[in-house]
Amino acid sequence: MELYRGIPVSPGVAIGPALILDAAGMRIPQRRITPQMTEEEILRIHQALAVASAQTRETQQSISDRLGKHYGAIFAAHRLLLEDTSFIAELESLIRHETVSAETAVSRVIRDYVKTLESLGSDQSLALRAADLVDVEKRIQQELHGETIDPLKNLEDPVIILANDLSPSETASLDSKKVFAFATEHGGKTSHSAILANALQIPAVVGIGPVINSLNGSEIVIVDGTQGLLIINPDSPTIQRYRSILREQQHHAYRWIEHRDLLAQTRDGVRVELFANIEFPQESSQVTIRGAEGVGLYRTEFLYVGRTCDPTEEEHYQAYMSVIREVGNDRPIVIRTLDLGADKFPHMLRTYTPEKNPALGLRSVRFCLRNLPIFRTQLRAILRAALHGKVQMMFPMISTLLEIRQCKMILAEVCEDLHEEGIPFKKDIRIGTMIEVPSAAIMADHLAREVDFFSIGTNDLVQYTLATDRTNEMVANLFSATDPSVLYLIELVVQAVKKHQIELTICGEMSGEPLYIPLLLGMGIRRFSATPAKIPEVKKIIRLLDIPTTEQIAQTALRLETARDITSFLNRQWRQLFPDQVD
Numbered sequence: 001m002e003l004y005r006g007i008p009v010s011p012g013v014a015i016g017p018a019l020i021l022d023a024a025g026m027r028i029p030q031r032r033i034t035p036q037m038t039e040e041e042i043l044r045i046h047q048a049l050a051v052a053s054a055q056t057r058e059t060q061q062s063i064s065d066r067l068g069k070h071y072g073a074i075f076a077a078h079r080l081l082l083e084d085t086s087f088i089a090e091l092e093s094l095i096r097h098e099t100v101s102a103e104t105a106v107s108r109v110i111r112d113y114v115k116t117l118e119s120l121g122s123d124q125s126l127a128l129r130a131a132d133l134v135d136v137e138k139r140i141q142q143e144l145h146g147e148t149i150d151p152l153k154n155l156e157d158p159v160i161i162l163a164n165d166l167s168p169s170e171t172a173s174l175d176s177k178k179v180f181a182f183a184t185e186h187g188g189k190t191s192h193s194a195i196l197a198n199a200l201q202i203p204a205v206v207g208i209g210p211v212i213n214s215l216n217g218s219e220i221v222i223v224d225g226t227q228g229l230l231i232i233n234p235d236s237p238t239i240q241r242y243r244s245i246l247r248e249q250q251h252h253a254y255r256w257i258e259h260r261d262l263l264a265q266t267r268d269g270v271r272v273e274l275f276a277n278i279e280f281p282q283e284s285s286q287v288t289i290r291g292a293e294g295v296g297l298y299r300t301e302f303l304y305v306g307r308t309c310d311p312t313e314e315e316h317y318q319a320y321m322s323v324i325r326e327v328g329n330d331r332p333i334v335i336r337t338l339d340l341g342a343d344k345f346p347h348m349l350r351t352y353t354p355e356k357n358p359a360l361g362l363r364s365v366r367f368c369l370r371n372l373p374i375f376r377t378q379l380r381a382i383l384r385a386a387l388h389g390k391v392q393m394m395f396p397m398i399s400t401l402l403e404i405r406q407c408k409m410i411l412a413e414v415c416e417d418l419h420e421e422g423i424p425f426k427k428d429i430r431i432g433t434m435i436e437v438p439s440a441a442i443m444a445d446h447l448a449r450e451v452d453f454f455s456i457g458t459n460d461l462v463q464y465t466l467a468t469d470r471t472n473e474m475v476a477n478l479f480s481a482t483d484p485s486v487l488y489l490i491e492l493v494v495q496a497v498k499k500h501q502i503e504l505t506i507c508g509e510m511s512g513e514p515l516y517i518p519l520l521l522g523m524g525i526r527r528f529s530a531t532p533a534k535i536p537e538v539k540k541i542i543r544l545l546d547i548p549t550t551e552q553i554a555q556t557a558l559r560l561e562t563a564r565d566i567t568s569f570l571n572r573q574w575r576q577l578f579p580d581q582v583d
Contacts, residue, residue: 001235004208006183007476008228009194012203013245014181018219018232019159020212033099041095044102045088048143053082055139078136103144104217110137111216134213155179160221162230164212171196181223183208183230188470188479189509195459197225198531199279205230207476260291264539268546272521274539275332275529277507281319284326286532291539294331294390296529297455297507298323300338300378310374316381324389332390334432334455334505334529335382337407338374339364339396359469364397369406379414386426394455398433398440404450432503436460441489444496454497455529458508462486480563481510482570487523487558494524505529515570517541518577522554544578 033041060075081087087109094105110133117133155175161182171193174182179202187193187206197204203225215232222231222242231238264272275296276287287295303311303319320335327333340363368375382393395407408431418425433450435441436457444454458481463470465486468478480486490506497504505527510516512530514537520528521542530538553573560566 001238002232004183004211004230004232006205006208006228006230007187007189008204008225009187009189009206010197010202010204011226012181012201012249013222013224013226013242014160014203015222015234015239015242015246016158016160016180016220018162018215018217018221019155020215020217020219021161021163032104033095033101035099038096038099041102041105042092044144045091045095045105048102048140049082049088051143052136052139053079056082078132078139081133081136082140103141106137106140106144108216108218110134111214115214160223162212162215162221166193171200174200174202176200176202181205181225183221183223185210185212186472188472188476195509195531196279198533199277199283201533260289260536262291262539262543264293264542266521266542266545266547266550268548270547271526272542273527274535274542275334275505275507275527276532276535277529278323278532281322281326283532284323287327287331290532290535292532292535295323295327295333296505296527297394298333298335300335301340304338304340310377313377313381316378317384320381320385320391321388324385324391327389329389332392334392334394335385336394336396336434337365337378337382338368340367359463365395365403365407366397369403369410372410375410376414376417379411380418380423380425383415383418383425383429384423386429387424391426392430392432392453394432394434394453396434396457397436397460398447399437400439401443401446401450404433404447408450434460435493436508437464438489441492444493445499448496448500448502451502453503453505454493455505455507456490456493458486458490458506458510461489461508465489480567481508481513481516482519482557482566483563484558484561484566487519487566491523491558498524503527512538514538514541515567515574518545518550518553518573519557519570521545521547522550522552522557541578549577 056075056079060073060079090109091102091105094100094108095102100108114133155178158178158180160180161174163182163184165184165186166182171182181203182197183205184193185208189206194204194206203223205223205225205228208230211230211232219232220234222229222234222238224231224242231242234242264274266272274292275294276283276290276292277297277299278284278287278295279299280302284295298320300316300319303316320333323333362370368378379393382391385391386393393411395404398404398407411431415425415427430452432453432455433440433447434457435444435447435454437460440447441461448454459470462468462479462481462483466478466480466483468475470479494504504525506520506525507529510520511528512534517528517538518541528538553570557566557569560569
C-alpha cells in the first residue's frame with residue numbers, strides 16, 4: 001500500500017480501479033483476454049515492436065545527420081530495448097500466463113522497469129533513462145492502438161482517473177457515473193479543474209506529485225477528496241474503513257434538506273442572500289433544491305467543451321433558456337460573458353501565437369474584445385433570453401475603465417442591431433463586472449459609476465494580488481485568501497458599493513468556505529454565491545451568527561499583519577463559536 005498526500009479540492013471518497021493517463025494524456029490500459037486470444041496478441045506485439053523499431057531507426061538516422069551521432073545515440077538506446085529478446089520474452093510470458101492484452105503487457109513491463117530505476121535513488125541519469133522508457137512505451141502503444149484515441153470517451157466500467165493533470169475541458173467532459181474520482185500530479189485548490197470537480201460533485205485531489213510513471217494500470221486506488229489523500233493498492237483494513245466512510249457519506253447525503261427552506265438570516269435578524277454558482281445547464285436543478293435564491297454566477301464556457309467550432313447564437317440562447325425554465329423566471333440569474341483563454345480552453349486561441357503566460361494574456365474580456373463576432377453572438381443571445389427571466393449580464397476580468405466602457409458600447413450596438421432586425425430583447429438589462437484583478441479593486445470607486453453591481457471573484461483576485469499561480473502546487477502555500485493585501489482590496493470594494501449604493505456579491509471559493517463566513521459578514525458582505533452543494537452549510541452557519549460578533553472578528557482580523565496570523569485567529573474564533581462543529 002502506498003499513500004500520497006495532495007491538495008483536497010472536491011470532498012468525498014471513492015474506491016475503484018485506476019485509469020492512468022500519462023503526461024501526454026495517453027491511457028495506460030488494463031485489459032484481459034481469453035486464452036484463445038494469446039497468440040493473436042503476441043503477434044500484435046511483434047508487429048508493433050517491428051514498426052516502432054523501424055521508426056526509431058529512422059529517427060536515429062535523421063537526428064544523427066542533423067545534430068550528430070551523439071544525439072542520435074539516444075534513439076539507438078530506444079531501439080535496443082525494442083529489439084531486446086529478454087524484453088520481448090517478458091511480454092510474451094505476461095500475455096500467456098496472465099491472459100492480458102498486448103497494451104497491458106507493454107504497460108506493466110515498462111512501468112516495472114521505471115519503478116526499479118526510480119527506486120535506485122535520485123541520480124539524474126537514472127531519471128532520464130526512466131523518461132526514455134516511458135517514451136518507448138508511448139511509441140509502442142501508438143502502434144498497438146493504430147490511431148490516437150480519446151481515453152475518456154466510451155468508458156465501459158467506472159474508474160478513478162490518475163493523471164499528470166486534467167484540463168478544464170477534459171474535466172468538464174467527465175461522466176460522473178463512470179468517473180468516481182480523480183487525482184492529479186499537478187494543480188491547485190482553485191484551479192479551474194478543481195472548480196469543475198466541485199460542480200460535478202466528483203471527489204478530487206490535486207498536487208500529489210510524481211506518481212504516474214511508476215504505475216502500470218492494474219492498481220486499485222482510493223481517493224479521499226476530503227483529506228487530500230491518494231491510496232494505491234490499499235490493504236484490507238483500509239478498504240473496510242473507507243467502505244464504512246462511503247456508507248456514512250451516502251447516509252448523510254441529504255442531511256441538508258432540513259435547512260433548505262429556511263431563510264439565510266443571522267440571529268439578530270440581518271438578511272443575507274445566497275445564490276449558486278453553476279457551470280452547466282443541468283446543474284440548475286440543484287439551485288432551488290439546495291435552497292439558493294437564484295444564480296449568482298453562470299459560467300458559460302461549457303458551450304465550448306469538446307467543440308471545434310463556435311456555438312451559434314441559437315445554441316447560446318437555448319442553453320440560457322434551459323436555466324431560466326429550471327430556476328424560474330422570478331429568480332435572478334447572473335450570466336457571465338465568456339471567460340475563454342489559453343489557461344482554460346487553449347484550442348480557442350488557435351489563430352494566435354502561443355502565449356508564454358496565458359493567465360496574464362489574451363483571456364476573458366480581452367479575448368472577447370479582440371473577437372467581436374464571438375462576443376456579439378453571446379450578447380445577442382443573453383439579451384433575447386433576458387426577456388423571459390430576471391437575467392443580468394456580468395463582464396469578467398475587467399481591469400480598466402476603458403474595458404468596461406468598450407463592453408457597454410458594444411452592448412449598445414448589439415441592442416441597436418436587434419431593434420433594427422425586429423428581434424425582441426431586454427432593453428434595460430442590468431449589467432455588472434467581476435472584481436478579480438487588483439486594478440479593478442483599486443478603481444472600484446470609479447467602476448461603480450459604470451455598472452449596477454459588482455461580484456468579487458476571490459480566486460483570481462488572490463492569484464493576481466499575490467502573483468501566485470493558483471494551479472501550481474509548488475507555490476500553493478502562498479495562495480491565501482486571508483492575506484492582508486487581499487482583505488484590504490475587498491474592503492476597498494465594500495466601501496465603493498456602499499458609497500454608490502450598488503449591489504455586491506462574493507462568488508469565489510472563499511464564499512463557500514465556512515471558515516471565512518464570519519469574516520466576510522463582518523466586512524459587510526450580504527450576498528454570497530457558492531457551488532450548490534455548499535449552500536446549505538453556508539446558510540446554517542449564517543443562521544448561527546450575529547452581526548456585532550462578526551464585525552468584531554473582522555476588525556481584529558484586519559489589524560493582523562500576515563495571512564498565517566489571520567487564519568489562526570479565524571480558526572480560534574471558529575472553535576469558540578462552533579465548538580460542536582470543529583473537524
